Amino acid sequence: MASSSAPYSFKHVSxxxxxxxxxxxxxxxxxxxxxxxxxxYDTSVMNGLLILPSYSxxxxxxxxxxxxxxxxxWMGSILAGFVMQPIPDYFGRRRAIYVASCITASGIILQAAAQNIPMFVVARMIVGMGTAISNTAAPTLLGELLPPRKRSRVLGLFFSCFxxxxxxSAIVNYGSQNIASTWAWRLPSMLQIIPSALAVGITxxxxxxxRWLISRDRNEEALEVLLIMQGQGPNPDVVKGREQLDTIHETISREAKEFSRSPWxxxxxxxxxxxxxxxxxxxGPMTEMFGNFIISFYLGKILTQAGITSTKTQTQVQVIINCWSFAIAVCGSFLLDILGRRKQLFIGVGGMTTxxxxxxxxxxxxxxSTDASGIYGTIAVIFLFQGFYAFSITPMTSLYPNEISPFKLRAAGYAVFHILDASFGLLASFTMAFAMADLGWKFYFINAAWxxxxxxxxYFTYVETKGLTLEEIRTRFEGPGGADVVDGIEPDNSSHEIEQETGKTDNAHIKAHEL
Incomplete structure (x- = not known):
C-alpha cells in the first residue's frame, strides 16, 4: 500500500x-x-604508558x-560479564550506554589521580566494567535497529573502529612524553574521558x-522507530510498519515458547x-591469544627485544602501527561479505602463524645486534602480523558471536564469549610479561603453535554465515546443510540474491529478512 500524502505525526520518539x-x-x-x-583508547593507553619512563x-x-x-x-571486564545482559535488558539499550559512560568516567578520574598501585588498579577495574557494558549495549542496539543488508557491514566496522x-591514545602518548612531571602519564589517562563524553552527547x-520497546509493551513507540528506519522521511508506510511490528512481536513470542527454559x-x-x-x-579466548595481546600491551618490550630502545622511536612506531591496523581493519570489514567469514579467518590466522x-x-x-636492516625487518614483520589480525579477527569480533545464536540465546551466548575473552585477557596480562622475559624469541614460536x-x-567446526539471514544461519546449524558448511562448501544463495535484485521476494521472506 502506498504511503499517505499527509506527513506522519511522531508523538512518542524524542x-x-x-x-x-x-x-x-x-x-x-x-x-x-x-x-x-x-x-x-582505554585498552591501548596502557601500551603507551608502559613506554613512558615517568609512569614506570x-x-x-x-x-x-x-x-x-x-x-x-580485564578483572573489571569479567565482573561486568555478570551484569552486561541485565543492564541493557532492564534500562534499555540506549540508557545502558549512559550507565556505562558514567561508570567509565568515574574510573578515568580515579586513574588520573592515582597515588599508588592499589588506587590505579581499582581505577582500571572500574574503567574495564564501564567499557564492557558499553560495548555490549551499543552493538546490540545497532544490530536491532539496522536493516539486514547494513547490519553486517556496520557491526564489522564496529570493532574495527577500536x-x-x-x-x-598513541598520538596523545607521543605528545606527552616530554612533559617533565607525572602529567606525562596522568594527561593520557584523563583524556580517556573524551570518547565517553562523546558517547553521552550522541545517544x-x-x-x-x-525489539526492546516491544518487549516492554511500548508498541506505539516501537512502531515509530520502525517507520523512521523505513527511510521514507515524513511519509512512511504505516501499514507496512504495523506488519513489521506484528511480525517482530510474533517472533519474540514464538522464540520464548520454543526456548522456554533458561538460555543457559x-x-x-x-x-x-x-x-x-x-x-x-x-x-572468545583466541581473540586475546592469537598474539595481538603482546602488540597491544607489550609493544615496547617487543621493540626493545628487537633492538629499538629509544622512547621517541617506540612511540612513533606505536602511532604508525595503529594507522596501519585501522586501514586494514576497515578493508576487512567490507570484504566479509565477499570472501566469507571462514576464508577470511583462515587467511588471517595462517598469516599470523607465519x-x-x-x-x-x-x-x-x-x-x-646493531644491524639496522635486521631491526627494521623485524618491525616490518610486526606490521604484517598486526595487519593479518586487523584484517580477519577485528571485524569479526562484534559480528560473528552475534550471528551464530538465535535471539533467545544471543545475550547469553555473547556473555559467554565476553567472559572467556576477558578471562584470557586477564591470564595473558599476568603471564605475558614473565613469558616474554624468560623465553625470549622462543615465546613467539610457542604462540604460533597454538x-x-x-x-x-x-576448519572442522566454524560455520560460514556469508549472505545468510539470521534465520538461514540457524538452519545451517540445525538443518541437513550444516555438514556442507563444515567441509567448507558455501551455501548456494543465487536464488536469494536474484529475488533481492528483482524485487520479487514474497512477503514472508521480506518479513524474516527485515528482522
Missing amino acids: RLVPKDSRLLMPLLLTVAIVNSATLG QYFHLTPATEGLNNAAS FVGSLT PFIPESP REMISTKANRRRLLILCTF TLLMIGGLIKRYGS DFCFLVLA
Whole structure:
C-alpha cells in the first residue's frame, strides 16, 4: 500500500531523533565509532604508558606489578560479564550506554589521580566494567535497529573502529612524553574521558531498539522507530510498519515458547546449540591469544627485544602501527561479505602463524645486534602480523558471536564469549610479561603453535554465515546443510540474491529478512 500524502505525526520518539533515516544512519555509524574508540583508547593507553619512563618510575614497576596494572581492566571486564545482559535488558539499550559512560568516567578520574598501585588498579577495574557494558549495549542496539543488508557491514566496522581510539591514545602518548612531571602519564589517562563524553552527547539523537520497546509493551513507540528506519522521511508506510511490528512481536513470542527454559540450559540442550557453544568457547579466548595481546600491551618490550630502545622511536612506531591496523581493519570489514567469514579467518590466522615464526627468528638473530636492516625487518614483520589480525579477527569480533545464536540465546551466548575473552585477557596480562622475559624469541614460536591448533579446530567446526539471514544461519546449524558448511562448501544463495535484485521476494521472506 502506498504511503499517505499527509506527513506522519511522531508523538512518542524524542524530538531530538531525526525522523529521516538518511540523517539517522550517520549518527548510528558515529555511535559505532565512538563506543568502539572508547574501548580502543582505554585498552591501548596502557601500551603507551608502559613506554613512558615517568609512569614506570612513579609506580616502581616490577614484572608482577606491571602485569597487575594491565590485568586490572580485564578483572573489571569479567565482573561486568555478570551484569552486561541485565543492564541493557532492564534500562534499555540506549540508557545502558549512559550507565556505562558514567561508570567509565568515574574510573578515568580515579586513574588520573592515582597515588599508588592499589588506587590505579581499582581505577582500571572500574574503567574495564564501564567499557564492557558499553560495548555490549551499543552493538546490540545497532544490530536491532539496522536493516539486514547494513547490519553486517556496520557491526564489522564496529570493532574495527577500536583502532580509532588506539591511534588517538598513541598520538596523545607521543605528545606527552616530554612533559617533565607525572602529567606525562596522568594527561593520557584523563583524556580517556573524551570518547565517553562523546558517547553521552550522541545517544540522545538515536532511537531505542524496537525489539526492546516491544518487549516492554511500548508498541506505539516501537512502531515509530520502525517507520523512521523505513527511510521514507515524513511519509512512511504505516501499514507496512504495523506488519513489521506484528511480525517482530510474533517472533519474540514464538522464540520464548520454543526456548522456554533458561538460555543457559538451552545452550547445551541440543547438538546444534552445543556446537554454537564450542565456537563461542574457542573464539572468545583466541581473540586475546592469537598474539595481538603482546602488540597491544607489550609493544615496547617487543621493540626493545628487537633492538629499538629509544622512547621517541617506540612511540612513533606505536602511532604508525595503529594507522596501519585501522586501514586494514576497515578493508576487512567490507570484504566479509565477499570472501566469507571462514576464508577470511583462515587467511588471517595462517598469516599470523607465519609472521609469529618470522618475528621469533628475527629477534633471535638481530635482537642484540646493531644491524639496522635486521631491526627494521623485524618491525616490518610486526606490521604484517598486526595487519593479518586487523584484517580477519577485528571485524569479526562484534559480528560473528552475534550471528551464530538465535535471539533467545544471543545475550547469553555473547556473555559467554565476553567472559572467556576477558578471562584470557586477564591470564595473558599476568603471564605475558614473565613469558616474554624468560623465553625470549622462543615465546613467539610457542604462540604460533597454538595459533595453528586453533586453525585446525576452526576448519572442522566454524560455520560460514556469508549472505545468510539470521534465520538461514540457524538452519545451517540445525538443518541437513550444516555438514556442507563444515567441509567448507558455501551455501548456494543465487536464488536469494536474484529475488533481492528483482524485487520479487514474497512477503514472508521480506518479513524474516527485515528482522
